[in-house]
Amino acid sequence: MDGELLPRDFFDRPVDEVAPSLLGHVITHRTAEGDVAARLTEVEAYAGPLDPASHAYRGRTRRNAVMFGPPGHVYVYFTYGMHFCMNLVCGPDGTSMAVLLRAGEIIAGEDMARTRRPRSTVRDLARGPARLCQALGVVREQNGLDVCTPGGEMTVLRGEAADPALIRNGPRTGVNGAKEVPWRFWIDGDPTVSPYRPHVLRRRKKITADE
DNA sequence: TGATGGATTATCT
DNA sequence: GATAATCCATCAA
Numbered sequence: 001m002d003g004e005l006l007p008r009d010f011f012d013r014p015v016d017e018v019a020p021s022l023l024g025h026v027i028t029h030r031t032a033e034g035d036v037a038a039r040l041t042e043v044e045a046y047a048g049p050l051d052p053a054s055h056a057y058r059g060r061t062r063r064n065a066v067m068f069g070p071p072g073h074v075y076v077y078f079t080y081g082m083h084f085c086m087n088l089v090c091g092p093d094g095t096s097m098a099v100l101l102r103a104g105e106i107i108a109g110e111d112m113a114r115t116r117r118p119r120s121t122v123r124d125l126a127r128g129p130a131r132l133c134q135a136l137g138v139v140r141e142q143n144g145l146d147v148c149t150p151g152g153e154m155t156v157l158r159g160e161a162a163d164p165a166l167i168r169n170g171p172r173t174g175v176n177g178a179k180e181v182p183w184r185f186w187i188d189g190d191p192t193v194s195p196y197r198p199h200v201l202r203r204r205k206k207i208t209a210d211e
Numbered sequence: 212t213g214a215t216g217g218a219t220t221a222t223c224t
Numbered sequence: 225g226a227t228a229a230t231c232c233a234t235c236a237a
Contacts (some may be wrong), residue, residue, distance in 0.1 A: 044218070053218070055233095063233070080219050081230030087218090100218055119221085130219050175218055204217070204225085214236085223227080 003157035008155075011071035015090040015097035019045040020169070020185040022088070022099060022149055023162035026107065027147075028155050029136040030079045034112040038103030042186040042193045044086070044172045044202035052177030056096035067096040072148040072156075076138060083130035086138050088147065088156070102129045102173070102184070105192045107132040112137075128194040136153050162187045174199050 006025060011018055013120045020043075028037040046054040048067070055064045055077065066075040067089055075087040075098050087098035104126040106113045113135040126132040133139070138154075147156045166188045171179055175200045186193045 046218075055218080061233075077218080078231065079217060081217090081232075083219050085218060102218085128219070154227080172218070174214085197219090199217090212237090215234085217231105217236090219229105221227105221229090224225080 001062060005148060005150060006156045007156055008072040011088060011090045011148075012092060013090065013145075015045040015047055015099060016183055018088075018090045018101075019043045019099045019183065020167050021161065022101075022156075023093040023167060023185060023187050024159050025161065026157040026159045027101060027104065028108075028137065029138055029142070030153050031137050033046060033115075033137075036109030036112050036129050037107050037157070038132060038136060039107050040101060040104045041190045042103035042184070044100040044185070045183040046098050047183075048091075048098075051181070053172060053175040053181070054096070054098075054100075057177070060096070062164055064096070066144045067098050069093060069144075072146060074138075074142055074145045074147060074154055076133070076143040078140060079130075084133040084139050086133050086136075088141070094135045100129060101132055103127050103192050104132055105190070125192050127160060127192050149181060170196070171198075173197055 010198050015094045026037050026039050035056045056067050060068050070093040087100050089098050091097040106125045126135045145154045147154050168188045169182045169185045172184045
């Protein structure tokens with residue numbers, strides 16, 4: 001992949017500024033099998049220790065350590081026992097803000113993405129945070145990568161920034177805490193934006209005494 | 212040490 | 225719309 005990288009300064013700002021300004025730019029991942037790139041259409045902001053919905057709310061742990069480091073790095077986490085989601089770390093070193101990349105449009109490496117998600121329609125290849133990671137081939141191993149290094153394994157390239165008139169915002173998807181905070185940002189009308197789902201508690205399977 | 216609940220998705224009805 | 229799949233961080237005891 002080539003193109004102009006977003007500078008680290010781009011990420012060294014408050015997360016609610018970075019998040020909407022990321023829409024339209026391009027996340028890339030280079031692997032031995034090929035490159036895949038996605039134009040971001042939906043993101044969410046998480047604001048560190050002050051935000052009950054953030055993984056950093058309870059302080060630094062092994063899992064969220066990358067969030068506390070310098071901006072412009074990737075924070076990948078594993079969830080629901082089977083999915084990975086990715087964030088871009090924002091704000092100065094020592095703070096713990098991050099933008100969750102929720103959805104995008106695959107604009108390069110579509111064949112590779114289809115290989116990774118063979119049952120998906122083109123529209124659904126990266127329509128959702130775990131789908132985006134799967135299409136890009138992002139797993140635990142990519143946690144901590146720097147996206148501001150030219151020629152790096154993962155980069156964020158300057159695309160055509162979304163028209164501000166088309167950017168919408170609303171409550172974050174599937175979160176329990178701070179439900180009212182309108183920090184989900186998306187490009188209105190884009191078909192690759194994921195459907196909004198409020199948080200639901202899963203019923204735990206009842207343990208039967210004998211089986 | 213055990214219980215609980217996830218920044219989700221595919222696949223049913 | 226509902227639910228299963230299924231690892232792991234967190235918290236109570």
